[in-house]
Amino acid sequence: MPSYFAMTIEKYDPEKGQMLQILDPDGKLLKGVKGLLSDADVLKLYQVMVLSRMTDKKALAMQRQGRLITYIPQSGQEAAAAASVFALEKTDWIVPAFREMAGWLLRGVRLSEVFTYLRGNEQGSKNFPNHKMTPLSIPIGSQIPHAVGISWAAKLRGEKTVALVFFGDGATSEGDFHEGVNFGGVFKTPTIFFCMNNQWAISVPRTIQTASKTIAQKAVAYGIPGVLVDGNDIFAVHLATKEAADRARAGKGPTLIEAYTYRQGPHTTADDPRKYRTEAEEAKWLCKDPIARVRKYLDKKRLWDDKRQAALEAECEKVIEDAVEEAEKIVYNPHDIFNYHYAELTQELKEQYEEFKKTLGGTHG
Ligand SMILES: Cc1ncc(C[n+]2csc(CCOP(=O)(O)OP(=O)(O)O)c2C)c(N)n1
Ligand SMILES: [Mg+2]
16 A cells, blocks of 8 residues: 655656545555455445535525525535544544535534524534534634644643644645644644645636645645545545544644545535636546445445435435424524624624614514
8 A cells, every 4th residue: 555655755646646546436446455444434434425415416506596695515525524534533623614514424513503504604603612623614724723723732731632624725825824734843733734625726726826736745844744645535535534643643743635636516606617617627527526436336345226325315315304494493693793703892893783782672682
């Protein structure tokens, strides 16, 4: 099995498949690989990825119907999200960006909470810390120093807790990325910097986001290992994350993982990718779809068939419908407009809040 340290070397070219890949797009496992993920593990990951993919379709439709304010499509990135979280302990922290739904669900976040958040209600995030997950981070890259702080605090307390932070290729151009990774390298914090390189930051392609050939190689400058993995391969993502978590727990510091993947849909429901990328590119990546790949693997092992697929889809549909119904019943607390921004409101916001309370006319507590 290739060592992930080798993958930091600049000569590796992911476009030529030169990255850590264990399950190829035809669902074939690299020769000699045994015991990485059991059949039960693969089935679990497959089911959560299908649930995430079906939720994506539903959420897109709901946004078009005016039932969600905006939506951030997840399709194509399910393997990277699920297999990384699956490699962690339940006591480890997940510090999300916003495109890792399969991972959140695997951690135990309820779909109704996700829909509540997506409906613009901050109450949806309220429970995330109970699952050792911080709320979603919309300001790009700002969650990276938070993850370093969380893991550094755990280290100082003598806990064996790791923090895994998700961020995109675009986030690597933010100061927060460089500050966070540098701090982690110097203080050997138990952090996993997990970059979802989905090739695009809205309309900016990865090729002009940075002059580095890979994102993984940036680790070298900070004195930490970097690994370039096929982000559409649950086996490779799981192995790289597991090794990074083991290193972190052993006091050896952080790892930067670049998961090479693709955003199949638009950036958000406010975006039209036809303006900046070709159909040929989209078609090329569809052939590497992470879910279809696992299905092929399961089919070869006779662990799955169309009947089971139909049953799973029917079950997911019900789970999604129930979650939507629950989320749509939740009444907004209008005071939340002023909550969650600051520990203490600024003078200007305090004045606005007083005025706002008067407009509510005493109808809300
Ligand atoms: C600090 C900041 N600048 C700009 C934006 C607007 N914005 C939202 S998503 C995005 C692109 C992020 O790209 P990437 O990090 O690759 O993540 P992806 O959306 O591809 O998952 C930008 C520029 C923002 N949310 N925060
Ligand atoms: Mg991106």
